[in-house]
Amino acid sequence: MMDCLEAEKVIARHRGDAVVITSETASHEWPQISSTDLDLPWYGAMGMASSVALGLALAAPKRKIIIIDADGSLLMNLNSLVTIAGMAPANLIHFVIENGIYRSTGGQPIPAAGKVSFAGLAKAAGYRHTYELDKLADLEAKVDTIIGQPGPTLCCLKTPPTTERTIHGFPTGAELIAAYHRVGKAISRS
Amino acid sequence: MAKPLTAQKILDELKKCGITHIIWLPDSEARFMYDAMKDLPGITLVPVCHEAEAPAIAAGLTVAGKKPIVLIQNTGFFECGDSLRGTILDIKLPLLLMLGYRGYRSGKLSGTAAIYLEPILDAWGIKHYLLESDDDINKISAAYKQTNETSHPVAVLIGKEYEQA
Numbered sequence: 264m265m266d267c268l269e270a271e272k273v274i275a276r277h278r279g280d281a282v283v284i285t286s287e288t289a290s291h292e293w294p295q296i297s298s299t300d301l302d303l304p305w306y307g308a309m310g311m312a313s314s315v316a317l318g319l320a321l322a323a324p325k326r327k328i329i330i331i332d333a334d335g336s337l338l339m340n341l342n343s344l345v346t347i348a349g350m351a352p353a354n355l356i357h358f359v360i361e362n363g364i365y366r367s368t369g370g371q372p373i374p375a376a377g378k379v380s381f382a383g384l385a386k387a388a389g390y391r392h393t394y395e396l397d398k399l400a401d402l403e404a405k406v407d408t409i410i411g412q413p414g415p416t417l418c419c420l421k422t423p424p425t426t427e428r429t430i431h432g433f434p435t436g437a438e439l440i441a442a443y444h445r446v447g448k449a450i451s452r453s
Numbered sequence: 454m455a456k457p458l459t460a461q462k463i464l465d466e467l468k469k470c471g472i473t474h475i476i477w478l479p480d481s482e483a484r485f486m487y488d489a490m491k492d493l494p495g496i497t498l499v500p501v502c503h504e505a506e507a508p509a510i511a512a513g514l515t516v517a518g519k520k521p522i523v524l525i526q527n528t529g530f531f532e533c534g535d536s537l538r539g540t541i542l543d544i545k546l547p548l549l550l551m552l553g554y555r556g557y558r559s560g561k562l563s564g565t566a567a568i569y570l571e572p573i574l575d576a577w578g579i580k581h582y583l584l585e586s587d588d589d590i591n592k593i594s595a596a597y598k599q600t601n602e603t604s605h606p607v608a609v610l611i612g613k614e615y616e617q618a
Contacts, residue, residue, distance in 0.1 A: 318513020342503045
């Protein structure tokens with residue numbers, strides 16, 4: 264398994280000018296790594312970050328859109344895999360942090376923890392490329408291909424369960440609104 | 454004889470508004486809408502598996518400068534609740550919701566899907582307008598203008614089955 268923070272650092276180093284949306288557990292680490300006009304830490308409607316990412320990807324097909332999702336979040340919007348595969352945005356890269364637990368609520372196991380294959384689900388849904396990685400070195404070796412090739416691509420990153428919370432509470436409505444509009448403006452400029 | 458509600462006239466009105474994307478999940482009355490929409494130049498159809506995806510997709514499109522609407526049934530609107538709250542209401546984004554009014558027939562409500570719709574829209578502060586015939590078509594543009602001016606969702610309730618153009 265790989266450390267979640269280190270995995271996100273790898274993605275950050277290789278993202279280029281991609282928009283990055285982080286969902287739930289990934290949102291704990293990402294603000295420590297990056298805080299630019301192209302970052303959209305996602306809070307609020309759980310599981311919906313992948314659908315917001317699809318909207319951005321359809322609106323800006325020349326811009327890479329990276330979603331760093333989490334296993335519990337994706338389970339809450341699992342049908343989005345099929346919707347994304349149906350629209351087939353070539354610019355969408357879907358990472359999933361798989362830690363097997365609901366981190367923010369104290370570490371309860373997700374349904375079918377250790378049994379469900381998110382890469383398998385994405386492949387069956389119709390994603391163009393799927394990966395399941397549990398070593399940081401493998402992510403380092405493949406990340407340019409994962410981000411660079413035409414998608415949609417899903418890459419599942421196996422991480423150990425942790426209940427450590429590095430964020431507490433939610434951003435204010437004004438902060439969320441500002442983040443949305445910063446990303447929108449940055450995309451519009453491209 | 455009651456006046457028709459024509460799918461093509463609805464789409465013409467949406468084109469006048471500059472709509473770029475229709476995010477939708479078909480309901481039992483929408484067959485003629487699909488026939489009219491599927492090859493429509495200038496508007497991209499985004500079919501979803503579940504209605505809760507629709508507001509979130511619309512949010513992504515809207516912040517990036519596109520003009521989506523959501524076309525679903527009232528039952529699907531009930532499924533949208535937290536997604537609509539978290540991705541549209543909290544972010545203060547405009548969104549035109551076109552909702553099939555299952556259970557509505559000429560002013561009479563039958564079944565909970567119809568009975569609960571308007572009270573729930575009212576509870577969320579979502580203004581709504583009824584569309585029953587082609588005479589009501591301009592309500593679409595008015596609702597679209599209102600959602601953009603208020604940065605809050607506005608709903609058009611489709612109170613009758615669409616007919617073929």
